[in-house]
Amino acid sequence: MNFQTVGEPVRGLLEKAEFSLGDLPALVSPAAVEFLPQLVEIAKNKTLRQFGRTIKMYVPLYLSSFCENNCAYCNFNQQNSTARKRLTLDEARQEADLLYGFGFRHILLVAGEDRVLITLDYLSALIKKLKEKFSSVSIEVAPQSTQGYQQLAAAGLDGLTIYQETYDRQVYQSMHAKGRKNDFDYRLQTPERGGEANLREIGIGFLLGLADWRLEAISLAQHADFLIKRYWRSQLSISFPRIQKIEANFIPPYFVSDQDFIQLLVALRLVFPHVDLTLSTRESQNFRDQLIGIGITRMSAASSTVPGGYSNPQKFGGQFKVSDGRSADQVAAAISGTGYDPVFKDWESI
Amino acid sequence: MTNDKLKIGDREFNSRLLIGTGKFGSHKIMRAAVDAAEAEIVTVALRRVDLRNPQDQILEHLDAKKILILPNTAGARDHIEAVRMARLAAAAGLPKWVKLEVTPEPRFLLPDPIETLKAAEILVKEGFKVLPYINADPILAKRLEEVGCVTVMPLGSPIGSNRGIKTLDNIRIIIDLVKIPVVVDAGLGKPSDAALAMEIGAAAVLINTAIATAGNPVEMARAFKLAVTAGRLAYLSRLPSEKFAAEASSPQSGIIHS
Numbered sequence: 083m084n085f086q087t088v089g090e091p092v093r094g095l096l097e098k099a100e101f102s103l104g105d106l107p108a109l110v111s112p113a114a115v116e117f118l119p120q121l122v123e124i125a126k127n128k129t130l131r132q133f134g135r136t137i138k139m140y141v142p143l144y145l146s147s148f149c150e151n152n153c154a155y156c157n158f159n160q161q162n163s164t165a166r167k168r169l170t171l172d173e174a175r176q177e178a179d180l181l182y183g184f185g186f187r188h189i190l191l192v193a194g195e196d197r198v199l200i201t202l203d204y205l206s207a208l209i210k211k212l213k214e215k216f217s218s219v220s221i222e223v224a225p226q227s228t229q230g231y232q233q234l235a236a237a238g239l240d241g242l243t244i245y246q247e248t249y250d251r252q253v254y255q256s257m258h259a260k261g262r263k264n265d266f267d268y269r270l271q272t273p274e275r276g277g278e279a280n281l282r283e284i285g286i287g288f289l290l291g292l293a294d295w296r297l298e299a300i301s302l303a304q305h306a307d308f309l310i311k312r313y314w315r316s317q318l319s320i321s322f323p324r325i326q327k328i329e330a331n332f333i334p335p336y337f338v339s340d341q342d343f344i345q346l347l348v349a350l351r352l353v354f355p356h357v358d359l360t361l362s363t364r365e366s367q368n369f370r371d372q373l374i375g376i377g378i379t380r381m382s383a384a385s386s387t388v389p390g391g392y393s394n395p396q397k398f399g400g401q402f403k404v405s406d407g408r409s410a411d412q413v414a415a416a417i418s419g420t421g422y423d424p425v426f427k428d429w430e431s432i
Numbered sequence: 433m434t435n436d437k438l439k440i441g442d443r444e445f446n447s448r449l450l451i452g453t454g455k456f457g458s459h460k461i462m463r464a465a466v467d468a469a470e471a472e473i474v475t476v477a478l479r480r481v482d483l484r485n486p487q488d489q490i491l492e493h494l495d496a497k498k499i500l501i502l503p504n505t506a507g508a509r510d511h512i513e514a515v516r517m518a519r520l521a522a523a524a525g526l527p528k529w530v531k532l533e534v535t536p537e538p539r540f541l542l543p544d545p546i547e548t549l550k551a552a553e554i555l556v557k558e559g560f561k562v563l564p565y566i567n568a569d570p571i572l573a574k575r576l577e578e579v580g581c582v583t584v585m586p587l588g589s590p591i592g593s594n595r596g597i598k599t600l601d602n603i604r605i606i607i608d609l610v611k612i613p614v615v616v617d618a619g620l621g622k623p624s625d626a627a628l629a630m631e632i633g634a635a636a637v638l639i640n641t642a643i644a645t646a647g648n649p650v651e652m653a654r655a656f657k658l659a660v661t662a663g664r665l666a667y668l669s670r671l672p673s674e675k676f677a678a679e680a681s682s683p684q685s686g687i688i689h690s
Contacts, residue, residue, distance in 0.1 A: 134455020317538040356539035
């Protein structure tokens with residue numbers, strides 16, 4: 083695609099009240115950078131109207147750093163000689179209790195592709211237990227079958243997060259050369275299986291830095307639009323984490339600047355005014371604070387990416403390096419300071 | 433006007449402006465807006481309330497002696513979820529009143545008429561005062577009245593859209609058809625939208641987004657209060673009908689003899 087040809091359409095976009103999928107290429111184009119300040123204002127207004135002055139809070143709970151995949155960019159890559167840890171059900175519950183004490187009511191269970199620990203029975207038992215206290219429980223673990231998601235939904239699972247990592251097939255193959263994750267299509271169809279299981283929330287996304295983010299954004303938007311139309315009962319959320327420097331010493335082939343990040347955020351907000359846009363602690367404290375109000379509607383806080391890391395804080399062995407190391411209270415205070423309400427509970431476990 | 437009470441179920445209210453508590457930047461501002469609006473019915477999303485915690489922040493900021501706290505079932509995707517949420521709220525000690533919202537589509541949050549009717553039937557039988565959020569469908573409004581709902585709450589336009597009353601013709605029919613109070617809910621973006629709803633005979637309006645996301649939510653709450661009062665007064669004073677041809681404001685027949 084020749085992005086240089088879309089300069090004029092971009093100027094026209096500033097007059098629009100509603101944006102459609104077809105506007106996305108122009109919104110993410112280099113030609114749109116010139117209009118970014120105005121587009122940010124439109125995004126702010128759209129976010130305010132749909133979500134009000136609120137930011138929903140969640141926290142990840144890492145269950146296992148064992149992984150049979152070889153994702154080039156990830157510290158859990160099975161070829162890395164990092165220390166590994168699996169949480170027993172009791173250990174996971176203890177970690178969750180700490181997170182409950184911090185104020186969190188929405189929890190995201192995360193694990194590497196670890197077929198030894200992360201079975202449907204383990205997840206079902208944990209979800210059932212956690213739903214006694216937490217308002218919602220979501221998972222970010224290896225892709226499951228539709229029946230698997232149905233079983234987990236019956237145990238109380240509310241949401242599924244599964245990033246495609248990259249929508250570029252060639253890049254995907256090179257980044258995931260071995261392991262079950264090598265199957266691009268099975269991963270791509272995972273949100274649909276979650277949708278078939280009628281999960282309340284489905285989160286998709288890609289990693290910024292693996293391929294040209296502008297092209298990735300167009301693919302992601304097509305994916306999002308398809309899911310919204312087919313699984314219309316599920317709330318869609320989108321995330322686009324920037325790869326940080328990790329212990330695996332992976333250097334992302336594409337540099338993504340703060341401005342690029344904001345342009346992507348704004349473009350997605352304009353085209354999908356009702357979708358949750360999620361921000362993790364991969365981003366720095368200052369940058370996260372600046373993004374409040376622009377389009378982000380969900381943030382994690384106080385995250386540890388090490389299994390057991392809440393009970394035993396440690397610097398090494400995490401999936402990625404946390405850039406914003408503030409406590410839940412500190413992040414909540416920063417959100418309040420910008421005139422927004424940090425919402426820790428946004429669903430009732432029923 | 434002093435005797436012009438809003439009657440819903442077995443309760444009477446002086447205020448005809450209901451306030452929703454979502455989307456405010458803080459509980460403090462929400463509380464100040466409720467005060468400025470002099471609202472006596474305030475809706476609270478059960479999804480946001482910590483029913484396990486009596487010190488819940490939202491509830492702590494509302495004076496249950498002066499205000500009817502009306503729990504809503506926002507987020508319920510079907511009648512089963514809505515009924516469960518209402519029961520949980522009642523079990524936690526909230527009033528046995530419920531603003532019934534069944535919105536299976538999370539983007540436009542339009543109400544599901546079939547599931548809403550099913551939930552209303554169950555909850556009315558269990559003794560709840562049910563105030564259902566509906567699309568502006570006059571027949572659905574009648575059906576809900578028949579099963580024992582204490583109001584109907586038709587939408588002006590989708591929640592949070594600030595588009596005003598796009599369903600005006602159907603809301604007029606609902607007001608004409610049903611005996612229970614009609615509360616226009618959702619989409620009212622400006623005080624003039626609220627005034628219009630009141631002028632055509634709505635019993636009350638519910639406002640959330642337009643107040644919560646205003647530059648100054650507290651002053652905007654006051655503006656809505658005044659608009660609701662003005663619209664109600666206009667309705668009670670019997671608005672003259674609109675005419676296309678000019679009509680002199682000082683009739684001169686009797687003076688001019690041709």
